Amino acid sequence: MEYRLERQLAVAFGYPSTPGKRPRFVVKSGSTAMRDGSPNVKRKRDLTDKLVREGILAPHSSNGRLWVFTQDYEFSSASAAGDVVNDGNLSAPQHWINTTTGKSLKEDLLVLP
DSSP states (O other): OOEEEEETTEEEEEEEOSOSSSOOEEEOTTOEEESSOOSSOOTTHHHHHHHHHTTSEEEOSSOTTEEEESSOEEESSHHHHHHHHHTSOOOGGGTOEETTTOOBHHHHHHTOO
């Protein structure tokens, strides 16, 4: 299953990479993330900075307000991925939307055995 997250100008695609109710989450190459999304304290700012240093996030070629993922990247959770895409704290499972069914990741995880 593929999920889409839209936050301001950023659009990201990804999928759960492990089973269970709290899966790890992969954001796909080509997805974008806000560079300066939220003025609030950012709990994942250190992770964003690390991804930039490692070249996993690079400046977008045509929009200075965005980063672009240069490769797939596995996060510890959908929320951690959402924090980076949003450039601010985000309870992401309710915002990652299944591209096929229109349901949120949170809804999909509730039906797991």
